[in-house]
Amino acid sequence: MLSLATWLYLLLFHGRFWLADQRLPLAESRPPAAGSWPAVVAIVPARNEAEVLPSTLPTLLGQDYPGPMSIVLVDDASDDATGQVAEKLAAAQPGLPFELVHGDGPAPGWAGKVAAMRRGLESAGRAEYVLFTDADIAHPADSVRRLVELGEADGLDLVSLMVLLRTESAAERAIVPAFVYSFAQLYPFPRVNRPHSRTAAAAGGCMLVRRSTLDRAGGLDQIRAARIDDVALGTLIKRGAAGGRIWLGLTARVRSVRPYPKLADLWDMIARSAYTQLRYSPLLLFGTLLGLLLMYAVPPVVGLIFAAVALGGGGGNWSLVTAVAALAAWAALSVSYLPTLRLYGLRSWRAPALPLVMMLYGAMTFDSALRHHRGSGGRWKGRVEER
Incomplete structure (x- = not known):
């Protein structure tokens, strides 16, 4: 009982977490006027990602964003050919400005991914929005445009998507949906999206952040040791000094291509951060x-x-x-x-x-x-x- x-x-009372109804609108009714789209820089932390980049980096390079947009990929002390693969892909698909930055790994007291994100910020200039997106994420051509439309229309400081994870193997079909379900149970998306609720979170594969708000909150230094960097960033933006507005939703269009073919692969992925x-x-x-x-x-x-x-x-x-x-x-x-x-x-x-x-x-x-x-x-x- x-x-x-x-x-x-x-x-009945836990924030409608189970309905999975927080979705990015197909089209915003109030997009920015022509010529007024804010500048965006996409920062891609990448460590040993040579295998997945051919499936993902071209989707960023092919964005149809109407305003200024550039891409910074941080080769985070990779042991493979991540940097070389990225340069070849960018050269084969010219258009958006692309910069490859080499990282030396995290300094003492810094989590690896957060350190790579900060390294990218140091080379990113002063774009109004920063898109932190993982190296295994494939975006539809209108992805950045739709994220910015929602951010501008609703005055949001962080727009984040729980991307669609791969479910091709039997292990992925069994484990992955439950992972997304459990995340939503821990952080009910409607509560995350409610301005006066203390529930805060984000999904690390796709996070569009207003740069001025991130600076007011103290920057990534405030979450430098965070192993679960996405929840830490969402909490910093919503409940930190900036007191910003955040939105977290689901999508079936922005996808992760990272494979977890065996149960052991998924086991390692979850066991890596569960105790954290x-x-x-x-x-x-x-x-x-x-x-x-x-x-x-x-x-x-x-x-x-x-x-x-x-x-x-x-x-x-x-x-x-x-x-x-x-x-x-x-x-x-x-x-x-x-x-x-x-x-x-x-x-x-x-x-x-x-x-x-x-x-x-x-x-x-x-x-x-x-x-x-x-x-x-x-x-x-x-x-x-x-x-």
Whole structure:
């Protein structure tokens, strides 16, 4: 019954997180007038991205943005041919100004990606907007234009998109939609987008930031050690000194091309930062694992067991009441997962299997804590975060 009460609260009162209805408008009714489009610089932090750049960088170089736009790609001390590949792609598709910047890796006290973002800012000039976009993100030709339209029309200081992640392998189809669903549960998008709510977040693959607001908030130095840089940036813009307005939404048009073909690849991706999300707290870890069991394991396990007991004539009315409450909780969590499955074009039969996926997430979170205490937490492309 506690599990059922939890799911009723989440469905009815937790910021409509599960509806997946915060989408970038197809067209703004009040775009900037001709000749008044603000300048934009796109900054791409890239470490060992030679394989994905041919699928993504041309989509940035091919933007149809009506105003001034340039691109800065930061080769973050790569071990592969990231820089050379980027230069060849830019030379083959002239048009937008392109600059390749070489980074030496993070200074002490800096997270790797944030350090690369700052390195890009140092070469970016004074554009009114900065688009931080990951090297694995492919954009439609109107992507930047639509982001700026929304920012200008609604006076936003940060416009961010949770891009559509790849779901081509069996592991991706099982794990990835639940990742997006869980992120929305932690940071309900409607609450993020409400000016007077304290809930703040962003999605790191695509973040358009008003440069003057970022400067007023103290710049990237304020989040220099952040491993979960997108949530940190959203919090800085909304709740920091600048007190800016932010918007976070979903999209099926801006896509990540990074493959996670095996469960082990996704496991590493999640275990890299799960314990960071819990602020390295054993108490929060225990509470999280207990919460996952209550919310996701109890409904199907208890429901099926007590339904069998009730059908067998045992346990009396208590068995029936317990079975109904548990199965109702299972139905509620399944219903809440359907909009995310539709976003990814996946069949609805996956919804009742969400508890199995979330038990995997619990195991990944526990493994993340183990990695941290062993000194190997946050490993990413050969780098391990400082203890």
